[in-house]
Amino acid sequence: MDTKIKTEISPSKIIETGMGFWASKTLLTAVNLGLFTLLAKGTLSAEEIKEHLELNERSIYDYLDALVALGFLKRKGLLETATYTNTAETDFYLDKNKATYIGGMLEMGNNRLYPFWNNLEDALKTGLPQNEVKNSNMPLFEVLYSNEQRLRQFISAMGGFQMANFTAFAKNFDFSDHKTLCDIGGAGCELSIQVSTLHPHMKCISFDLPKVSEIAKEKLEEMDFSPRINIVSGNFFNEDFPSVDIITMGNILHDWGTRDKKLLISKAYQALPKGGALVVLENLIDDDRNENVFGLLMSLNMLIETYEGYDYTASKFNRWAHEAGFVRTEVMPLIGPTSAAIAYK
Incomplete structure (x- = not known):
């Protein structure tokens, strides 16, 4: 035998x-x-x-x-x-001279994440991040944003990595009954650019911290999209969300623990009109937790990178959305392991 x-x-x-x-x-x-x-x-x-x-x-x-x-x-x-x-x-x-370049994420993987993942065992034993904040009590984004070169690499990495998903969302979501959109944590405003390009009737806001907003403004000046994209600076935990028809969050919720996830979803609900939509673009873990390997590994990356962040299933998002008051949810598959979880008010 x-x-x-x-x-x-x-x-x-x-x-x-x-x-x-x-x-x-x-x-x-x-x-x-x-x-x-x-x-x-x-x-x-x-x-x-x-x-x-x-x-x-x-x-x-x-x-x-x-x-x-x-x-x-x-x-x-x-x-x-x-x-x-x-x-x-x-x-x-992977040609840096093409707009389709996603190598920024791989560059960050090589230059930042690769050495940090060597300490996964420590992270699993302590539950604490293993990156630049390991020997300090400073939040990750405060540390990242304190160095302009590191900040620019991070923004480039996130934007390039998600570009195909932003495009897929802009092409497949029904914008016909909506006029305004705010991308919370909009980084280099790539999502807003895709939506405003494909849907000329849409006016978009890219909302992020002041240092990030400066970089986004540079990008808009180069692309001449400023008439229909407005850059707004602020802290999305401390300030109310703009009143718009659609609120998007691309890889934002997974940075935070359950309490903050629920807070951001609730703030989106308060800002939206009846019929408005919250759209969360994430590497949603499948409900059986045995198929989306990338989503599960991304959640481990949140262990490495953050104090409380983790990736989640569509069923968890649905529960949080209904608790906040949303009446209907759905999932739109995008590219590869990424999906758009959508909640309607």
């Missing part, structure tokens, strides 16, 4: 997952080096890539061929005769 079991099961998944940081760091390093941005300009040999990126010759073939085997590069030829190009996905999503 034991022999039969041993021949029918394989350790492959255990090994691949346990050593998954090898593949992860290989990709993250390529993003940080700008490899995919370089190859977006054209096909190059290993020697040419080595010279452009100032790499050592020792493992250049192993590194590039590992990216080929992982599915992130294409290759013709072998070793000295080989030439390399991006795949369709890496060319579309």
Whole structure:
């Protein structure tokens, strides 16, 4: 019996997952080096890539061929005769010169999150964050926003990472009976830009802290969207939400504990008119808690990053929304593991 079991099961998944940081760091390093941005300009040999990126010759073939085997590069030829190009996905999503670039999140993963996740065991034992706030009592966002370069990287990471979901929401939500929208925690105002671009009748507000609002204003000046997007500065815990038809929150609720989640949902309810909608874009964990791996891992990331934050299921959101007074809820699947949880007043 034991022999039969041993021949029918394989350790492959255990090994691949346990050593998954090898593949992860290989990709993250390529993003940080700008490899995919370089190859977006054209096909190059290993020697040419080595010279452009100032790499050592020792493992250049192993590194590039590992990216080929992982599915992130294409290759013709072998070793000295080989030439390399991006795949369709890496060319579309990892070229810094394209508006579709999502590498900001991967850059942050490499430069910030990767070392913090080394302390997951400590986080599980203490329940405390393991990032920049580990040895202080300062809130995460106060620490992040104290350094402009770090703040800009964070905003770029969040905006680029969610862009496809913002676009999907703007395309699929029915805006016909609405005229105004406020994006709470609007960061670089990417969601507002998508909505106002696709729905010219919509007037949008991007609401965030003053330091973030300055960066959002710079972006609007570059894109000339200011007539239909208004940047409002404030603290969404301390101030009332603007009165609008739709309130959106993109990856906001998961930053906070249950009490603050309920407070933000309640504040949205108070600001909305009858028929208005609260839209929360998150990596909702499936109700059976065994399918959305990314959502569950994102919740662990909130353990690493925050004092009380966690990701949640649609059923939990529904309960909180009904407690606040909303009469109807629904879930709109977006891209990959992300969904829009919608509550109507």
